[in-house]
Amino acid sequence: MKITVAGTGYVGLVTGVALAHIGHNVTCVDIDEEKIKKMRKGISPIYEQDLERLMKEDKDRLNYTTDYKEAYKNAEVIIIGVGTPERADGSANLDYVFGVCNQIADSLEKDCIVVVKSTVPIGTNDEVEKYLRENVKKGITVDVASNPEFLAQGTAVRDTLHASRIVVGVESERAKEVMSEMYKPLTKEPYNVPFLITNRRSAEMIKYASNDFLALKISYINEIANLCERLGANIEDVTKGMGYDSRIGNKFLNAGIGYGGSCFPKDTKALHWLSVSEGVELKTVKACIEVNKSQKIRLYEKLRDDLKTLKNKNIAVLGLTFKPGTDDLREAPSIDNVELLLDAGAHIRAYDPISIESFKKKISYKLENDGTEGSITYFDNIDDAITAADAALIMTEWPEIKNYNISKYKKLMKVPRVYDGRNCYKLEDTKDIIYKSIGR
Numbered sequence: 125m126k127i128t129v130a131g132t133g134y135v136g137l138v139t140g141v142a143l144a145h146i147g148h149n150v151t152c153v154d155i156d157e158e159k160i161k162k163m164r165k166g167i168s169p170i171y172e173q174d175l176e177r178l179m180k181e182d183k184d185r186l187n188y189t190t191d192y193k194e195a196y197k198n199a200e201v202i203i204i205g206v207g208t209p210e211r212a213d214g215s216a217n218l219d220y221v222f223g224v225c226n227q228i229a230d231s232l233e234k235d236c237i238v239v240v241k242s243t244v245p246i247g248t249n250d251e252v253e254k255y256l257r258e259n260v261k262k263g264i265t266v267d268v269a270s271n272p273e274f275l276a277q278g279t280a281v282r283d284t285l286h287a288s289r290i291v292v293g294v295e296s297e298r299a300k301e302v303m304s305e306m307y308k309p310l311t312k313e314p315y316n317v318p319f320l321i322t323n324r325r326s327a328e329m330i331k332y333a334s335n336d337f338l339a340l341k342i343s344y345i346n347e348i349a350n351l352c353e354r355l356g357a358n359i360e361d362v363t364k365g366m367g368y369d370s371r372i373g374n375k376f377l378n379a380g381i382g383y384g385g386s387c388f389p390k391d392t393k394a395l396h397w398l399s400v401s402e403g404v405e406l407k408t409v410k411a412c413i414e415v416n417k418s419q420k421i422r423l424y425e426k427l428r429d430d431l432k433t434l435k436n437k438n439i440a441v442l443g444l445t446f447k448p449g450t451d452d453l454r455e456a457p458s459i460d461n462v463e464l465l466l467d468a469g470a471h472i473r474a475y476d477p478i479s480i481e482s483f484k485k486k487i488s489y490k491l492e493n494d495g496t497e498g499s500i501t502y503f504d505n506i507d508d509a510i511t512a513a514d515a516a517l518i519m520t521e522w523p524e525i526k527n528y529n530i531s532k533y534k535k536l537m538k539v540p541r542v543y544d545g546r547n548c549y550k551l552e553d554t555k556d557i558i559y560k561s562i563g564r
């Protein structure tokens with residue numbers, strides 16, 4: 125099948141590469157020339173396991189271009205995988221989605237199925253179809269299908285090829301047939317991915333409802349963890365005990381310093397915004413957002429309560445990304461904590477295995493413009509970051525951090541004071557240091 129994918133971020137590029145891998149001819153379109161040049165050389169613009177390997181393996185079925193007209197005009201299927209960032213009020217910004225629609229309308233020369241993979245508010249697919257039908261050349265038929273994605277960063281390729289499910293929302297037989305055909309290789313051996321056809325609005329809702337449910341699960345367990353700390357219970361034993369109940373399950377019950385990334389924060393706010401605008405506010409989702417906001421700065425608060433003043437204290441910050449296995453810093457708790465520490469006049473010693481350069485860009489505005497008294501120095505190894513530090517905050521459970529020899533905190537730090545936001549260490553291994561974690 126001849127498929128064009130608009131957008132080469134996590135969703136677009138991974139989808140394009142996966143579809144090429146199962147035998148389709150895929151053209152990936154992006155406005156960024158530099159990115160396109162890189163991809164033509166087989167280099168992935170994002171850090172994602174297996175992606176470059178497949179880009180090389182399936183290169184004969186993959187094209188990369190900025191020439192959208194050429195890419196869209198004869199495509200059988202066009203997949204929209206561009207970003208839907210959050211607006212200041214929490215609603216989803218659909219400018220990129222409709223920007224692509226505009227180009228599609230301008231370019232199409234034959235009938236086509238347009239697939240919306242970007243996470244969009246319920247009802248957007250209807251608007252996209254209306255817009256396209258009103259704006260394509262006369263005589264061309266466009267049907268729109270909603271096809272939300274469920275990949276997580278760091279495991280995106282596996283999550284796409286061995287997906288938990290493929291959800292397709294359609295309003296026409298033709299769209300149903302084409303989508304079933306496109307995904308046929310994944311719905312049979314060896315992948316056997318469950319395939320669910322719904323109407324478009326249900327498909328759009330499945331995406332938000334799934335992400336918000338997972339976010340809720342995290343906020344719920346974080347609140348229970350905070351209570352465990354007060355009452356002398358251990359959150360790890362508690363979640364273990366809960367997880368045996370298959371109705372609860374044992375996944376996504378890791379207490380920590382809250383969820384970050386490009387999805388949960390944005391999708392909880394977008395669905396909440398939508399519910400309020402419909403006059404049926406989702407109170408659980410609202411609470412989930414509030415809990416996450418305060419959970420993200422739990423480590424800073426614990427440290428401040430213990431040290432009283434943070435001025436001129438040397439604080440190591442270990443891990444900057446929102447989770448391991450990705451270079452993404454969007455909504456990472458490290459940013460909130462570092463900003464608070466800088467405001468308090470602390471000197472930060474930051475370590476991350478891959479994202480120091482992008483973190484520098486994120487935080488430079490604050491350092492240059494906010495009159496902060498604190499400072500920040502970057503290190504490419506944990507030893508140097510913690511040397512002579514007054515405290516260390518663990519923000520991301522990178523393997524390098526989880527497997528770090530605990531005795532070194534005692535050896536290298538001024539005071540071996542570790543605040544672990546990801547419960548990386550077993551409590552019994554931390555007897556020789558001052559150690560605080562979440563819910564234990």
Ligand code: UGA
Nearest residue numbers: 273274275276277376377378380382383384385387446447
């Ligand atoms: C998430 C979903 O997991 C995907 O299913 C979904 O497709 C994706 O959003 C999306 O909408 O595109 P992702 O944001 O990549 O994927 O990351 P997750 O692995 O879900 O982690 C999100 C955050 O939750 C991280 O900050 C992580 O540290 C935190 N988390 C996760 C916890 O604090 N506790 C847990 O038990 C699990």
